[in-house]
Amino acid sequence: MQLKLFPDLPEPVTKGIGGSEVAAVFGLSPWLSPLDLWKIKTDKPTTHLTSRAQRRGTRLEGLVRTTFERHAGLRLAPGQRGRHPRWSQGVRMTDATDATLPNGGLFEAKTTHIGSSRHQTFMAGHVPISYALQLQHYATTLRVDHGVIACLAGPEALMDWDVEQCAFTAIGFTRSAAIGALLEAAVLEFFADHIFPDLPPTWDRHPHADLLLHLLAHEPWLGPFAAEAPGRR
Numbered sequence: 001m002q003l004k005l006f007p008d009l010p011e012p013v014t015k016g017i018g019g020s021e022v023a024a025v026f027g028l029s030p031w032l033s034p035l036d037l038w039k040i041k042t043d044k045p046t047t048h049l050t051s052r053a054q055r056r057g058t059r060l061e062g063l064v065r066t067t068f069e070r071h072a073g074l075r076l077a078p079g080q081r082g083r084h085p086r087w088s089q090g091v092r093m094t095d096a097t098d099a100t101l102p103n104g105g106l107f108e109a110k111t112t113h114i115g116s117s118r119h120q121t122f123m124a125g126h127v128p129i130s131y132a133l134q135l136q137h138y139a140t141t142l143r144v145d146h147g148v149i150a151c152l153a154g155p156e157a158l159m160d161w162d163v164e165q166c167a168f169t170a171i172g173f174t175r176s177a178a179i180g181a182l183l184e185a186a187v188l189e190f191f192a193d194h195i196f197p198d199l200p201p202t203w204d205r206h207p208h209a210d211l212l213l214h215l216l217a218h219e220p221w222l223g224p225f226a227a228e229a230p231g232r233r
Contacts, residue, residue, distance in 0.1 A: 016092025106147030113156035140180035
């Protein structure tokens with residue numbers, strides 16, 4: 001059943017809050033502050049720029065997919081797109097995944113450079129916080145219970161990689177109802193308190209960020225993780 005919230009308001013923005021942005025709602029993103037996110041969603045001028053590493057990640061997404069297919073011995077299907085079914089108007093959680101596993105699970109492709117903190121986290125069998133939240137956002141929005149995140153690590157100086165130069169790892173994950181509920185509440189609050197009234201957030205870290213980190217720390221698929229300090233890296 002669709003729940004109509006704020007029925008008298010026009011569609012507030014052309015973009016919903018996606019999986020790669022949800023960490024910014026909590027002040028836990030290495031790339032976006034809550035204020036950056038608010039500016040983007042309300043079409044305010046912003047100095048935020050896509051980093052070289054982010055551009056490389058988009059460029060090499062196909063390489064990560066084919067590397068996973070070769071290692072796993074299976075063929076991925078196209079990604080899934082959708083918006084959260086809970087809200088019919090205004091509030092938006094929207095997602096577009098990188099690919100789909102043969103059993104319907106989500107697939108997310110990542111890149112990082114060899115020796116980075118993210119590379120070390122992946123090689124230890126863990127998932128960086130911002131990516132863990134992205135996966136849970138996807139699972140919550142698309143109502144999928146499981147998936148895989150794969151990371152290819154290569155030379156920092158290069159934009160194009162030869163897979164023989166790279167290290168590869170893949171980690172399975174499952175959907176957490178508790179984390180999903182917290183993401184839903186925070187997104188709803190961000191729209192209601194900041195986007196709709198056009199009021200910028202004045203905090204750097206969401207009041208529920210510690211609770212979210214506590215829930216993440218107890219997820220068996222995630223394992224112990226090293227917290228990322230918010231900032232642009």
